[in-house]
Amino acid sequence: MLDQQREVYKEEARELLSELEDSLLELEESPEDSELVAKVFRAMHTIKGSGAMFGFDDIAAFTHEVETVFDLVRNGEISVTKKLISLSLEARDHIRSLLEGNDIDLTKGAALVKSFQALVPSKTPAVEETPRTLPAENLSANSEAAATYRIRLHLVENIIFTGTRPDALLRELSELGACKVVAHTHEVPLLADINPENCYTHWDIVLTSTRGVNSIKDVFIFVEDDAELKIDLIDDGLSSDDELDYKRIGEILLDRGDISKEELEAILSQNKPIGQKLIDAKKVPQEKIDAALNEQEMVRAARQQRQAQDSASSVRVPAERLDLLVNMVGELVTVQARLSQAAASRDDSDLMAIAEEVERLTGELRDNSLNMRMLPIGTTFSKFKRLVRDLSGELGKKIELKTVGAETEIDKTVIEKLNDPLVHLIRNSLDHGIEMPEVRRQAGKPETGTVLLSAAHSGDSVEITIEDDGKGLDREAILAKGIEKGLISADAHLSDDEVFNLIFAAGFSTAKVVTGVSGRGVGMDVVKRAIEALRGSIAIDSRAGKGSVITIRIPLTLAIIESLLVSIDGDAYALPLSIIEECVELTAMDITNAHGRNLINVRGQIVPYISLREEFGIFDAPPTIQQVVITHHNHIRVGFVVDQVIGQHQSVIKTLGRMCKDVQCVSGATILGDGNVALILDSNQLAKKAEQMAE
Amino acid sequence: MLTIEQEARAPGSLLLKLRGDADVTGTTQLREALLTGLNEQNELLIDCSQTTSFDFFAIQLLCSAHRSAVVGGKKIRLVAGDLPTLKQAIRATGFARQNGCSLCPDDDDCLWCIN
Numbered sequence: 138m139l140d141q142q143r144e145v146y147k148e149e150a151r152e153l154l155s156e157l158e159d160s161l162l163e164l165e166e167s168p169e170d171s172e173l174v175a176k177v178f179r180a181m182h183t184i185k186g187s188g189a190m191f192g193f194d195d196i197a198a199f200t201h202e203v204e205t206v207f208d209l210v211r212n213g214e215i216s217v218t219k220k221l222i223s224l225s226l227e228a229r230d231h232i233r234s235l236l237e238g239n240d241i242d243l244t245k246g247a248a249l250v251k252s253f254q255a256l257v258p259s260k261t262p263a264v265e266e267t268p269r270t271l272p273a274e275n276l277s278a279n280s281e282a283a284a285t286y287r288i289r290l291h292l293v294e295n296i297i298f299t300g301t302r303p304d305a306l307l308r309e310l311s312e313l314g315a316c317k318v319v320a321h322t323h324e325v326p327l328l329a330d331i332n333p334e335n336c337y338t339h340w341d342i343v344l345t346s347t348r349g350v351n352s353i354k355d356v357f358i359f360v361e362d363d364a365e366l367k368i369d370l371i372d373d374g375l376s377s378d379d380e381l382d383y384k385r386i387g388e389i390l391l392d393r394g395d396i397s398k399e400e401l402e403a404i405l406s407q408n409k410p411i412g413q414k415l416i417d418a419k420k421v422p423q424e425k426i427d428a429a430l431n432e433q434e435m436v437r438a439a440r441q442q443r444q445a446q447d448s449a450s451s452v453r454v455p456a457e458r459l460d461l462l463v464n465m466v467g468e469l470v471t472v473q474a475r476l477s478q479a480a481a482s483r484d485d486s487d488l489m490a491i492a493e494e495v496e497r498l499t500g501e502l503r504d505n506s507l508n509m510r511m512l513p514i515g516t517t518f519s520k521f522k523r524l525v526r527d528l529s530g531e532l533g534k535k536i537e538l539k540t541v542g543a544e545t546e547i548d549k550t551v552i553e554k555l556n557d558p559l560v561h562l563i564r565n566s567l568d569h570g571i572e573m574p575e576v577r578r579q580a581g582k583p584e585t586g587t588v589l590l591s592a593a594h595s596g597d598s599v600e601i602t603i604e605d606d607g608k609g610l611d612r613e614a615i616l617a618k619g620i621e622k623g624l625i626s627a628d629a630h631l632s633d634d635e636v637f638n639l640i641f642a643a644g645f646s647t648a649k650v651v652t653g654v655s656g657r658g659v660g661m662d663v664v665k666r667a668i669e670a671l672r673g674s675i676a677i678d679s680r681a682g683k684g685s686v687i688t689i690r691i692p693l694t695l696a697i698i699e700s701l702l703v704s705i706d707g708d709a710y711a712l713p714l715s716i717i718e719e720c721v722e723l724t725a726m727d728i729t730n731a732h733g734r735n736l737i738n739v740r741g742q743i744v745p746y747i748s749l750r751e752e753f754g755i756f757d758a759p760p761t762i763q764q765v766v767i768t769h770h771n772h773i774r775v776g777f778v779v780d781q782v783i784g785q786h787q788s789v790i791k792t793l794g795r796m797c798k799d800v801q802c803v804s805g806a807t808i809l810g811d812g813n814v815a816l817i818l819d820s821n822q823l824a825k826k827a828e829q830m831a832e
Numbered sequence: 833m834l835t836i837e838q839e840a841r842a843p844g845s846l847l848l849k850l851r852g853d854a855d856v857t858g859t860t861q862l863r864e865a866l867l868t869g870l871n872e873q874n875e876l877l878i879d880c881s882q883t884t885s886f887d888f889f890a891i892q893l894l895c896s897a898h899r900s901a902v903v904g905g906k907k908i909r910l911v912a913g914d915l916p917t918l919k920q921a922i923r924a925t926g927f928a929r930q931n932g933c934s935l936c937p938d939d940d941d942c943l944w945c946i947n
Contacts, residue, residue: 303888303925304924304925307926318923318926319929322899325892326896327903328863333859334860334889336889337892338925
């Protein structure tokens with residue numbers, strides 16, 4: 138059981154560490170943001186507390202040092218500096234290695250502990266710190282329901298003689314939770330009459346806290362006899378009703394005794410906001426309206442948060458189980474296709490109705506199970522912030538990473554496989570794209586370069602772009618290198634796109650110096666292959682002096698695709714529907730008119746096509762009228778000639794297995810309703826062939 | 833400890849520079865300065881840029897001074913009133929407000945209308 142709990146802790150700690158990294162990087166940008174400081178503190182606190190609870194004493198002891206420093210930051214005793222962020226990020230990495238049990242560097246850990254201790258005023262680093270086992274902290278306080286209280290406080294005028302400072306009481310109260318305070322000042326005398334050491338103010342406070350009413354009473358324990366204190370529970374934090382709304386202002390004031398029922402009814406008959414009416418009628422002063430508004434706002438906020446927490450409740454499921462579920466749904470989709478086909482052939486209306494119902498349910502089940510594997514791509518994006526921060530320091534450049542569309546969801550497997558190519562592309566942008574600060578200044582650009590990483594849904598694909606405002610690709614250097622490497626002939630006339638695409642060739646690199654970051658020339662071809670393995674495509678655009686844009690398009694999921702079934706010589710093939718624009722007929726006359734070139738005129742536009750019969754070595758006579766499936770591929774239109782278009786199909790993708798891994802132009806297979814196998818055509822490879830043919 | 837420096841400005845206007853901690857120990861002295869200033873001038877400017885802290889009694893006294901100014905048809909304004917220490921203190925003690933009080937309904941004139 139403990140092993141299971143430890144595994145759960147590890148899972149949670151990984152998530153917290155990932156959030157912690159994000160928060161630290163954000164904090165570096167906005168060091169004054171107290172909410173971020175609190176977030177960092179809470180993450181450290183939870184990692185430490187739960188770590189001690191589940192026997193990760195080394196993590197608990199180490200994290201304690203970091204937490205101590207952030208406690209001081211939280212209290213305004215230490216300010217957030219770049220050094221603190223760098224140390225904290227290193228500490229985060231160290232906690233991660235302690236958690237995973239990999240690459241643990243104890244010397245580094247000890248050095249970090251000393252560095253954190255040195256940040257604590259009046260605490261000099263201990264020569265040798267024996268690891269302490271910390272008591273498992275009471276984490277349940279956080280999980281307790283946060284109740285909201287209305288507190289009305291009148292202190293005696295000469296409260297100062299009891300040694301009590303009103304601000305100290307209010308501060309202590311605010312430490313119990315979110316707190317809004319309104320001071321009522323209408324009894325404060327004018328200067329001529331005031332005794333400045335007396336307290337003439339009284340307060341309305343609304344407090345949301347998990348600590349219970351006794352903690353509130355404890356704050357006032359020493360002024361019990363010198364204060365009028367009224368504490369009302371106005372939201373217990375437990376009610377599970379969906380009612381988000383709280384009382385109206387009039388009701389709150391009535392509840393507080395600030396107005397009588399009769400007065401309220403009389404005022405309500407006028408057509409103005411209640412608060413304004415009451416102030417106009419001099420029934421209630423502005424402060425009391427403010428206090429009531431605070432109460433309304435705090436209770437609504439507490440209820441909203443509770444509802445958000447309720448709806449965010451989740452069950453942790455191992456990824457393998459989800460994969461298994463998706464595989465089974467895939468099988469079900471195949472069986473359902475068979476059922477639909479069998480029902481259609483039997484001409485049995487009852488069976489048809491059942492088949493249609495099963496089809497509808499299977500569709501919903503498929504969508505839902507695929508959705509379960511969808512994760513926001515932001516989880517990957519946030520890792521890059523750290524990468525950019527560290528690398529820009531290493532390269533001596535000033536670079537900011539901006540991200541857009543982090544909430545875009547994509548299949549978990551795709552995200553995992555996308556990580557390495559994206560790391561490589563971002564590294565390239567940092568190393569080759571963005572110039573050194575002085576070069577940028579001379580070019581009239583801001584010293585800080587920007588890399589924009591964005592993601593957006595586009596049909597059943599996701600488009601990811603990496604855009605930098607650096608120097609752009611050097612056309613001439615690429616061309617020269619291409620000639621040197623024998624990739625193109627010296628007299629070739631290439632368009633910009635064609636030149637830029639040379640960088641995807643194996644072993645291509647124009648970097649004059651091989652750096653640890655990039656420039657070994659073993660990257661872009663690998664990136665392209667990785668993207669294509671995900672059935673995606675990659676395109677590059679660049680303008681000298683302005684920067685480059687790399688666009689990656691990848692399917693949302695690798696499990697099931699919508700495809701168009703076509704037949705060639707009696708066999709079925711599937712083409713991804715997302716790339717298909719239209720289907721047009723190809724007659725013998727069209728072929729004759731093209732004078733032996735594989736080109737077709739589609740409403741005045743010439744589109745190159747590739748005959749799949751020829752491609753697959755089928756030399757029987759084709760039907761008199763063939764079909765051209767027109768697809769788009771990186772803004773280029775390419776047609777594929779097939780015998781017949783069968784129709785739309787949901788293809789559960791099956792890999793071809795190791796034996797067929799070198800087969801080109803086919804990316805997988807799918808099982809049809811009649812049990813036959815259809816090959817899924819690799820549109821990228823086919824399009825590449827068509828491009829070469831067009832040349 | 834609080835020290836108060838006076839600096840004549842335009843005719844009828846006086847600047848009071850508060851240095852150090854504005855707390856209960858300095859409120860008698862502050863009250864005198866405020867009272868004299870308001871009696872003798874039409875406008876009182878309070879410079880808090882050198883004030884290191886404010887406690888409840890200091891803030892309550894400034895509130896009283898402001899109320900007195902409004903009643904007497906005079907002006908009182910905080911100079912460098914957007915200091916974080918002051919903002920933090922008026923929020924913590926509950927003086928921060930969205931709208932002016934019954935004596936001073938004009939939000940722009942209120943000392944405590946902060947964002």
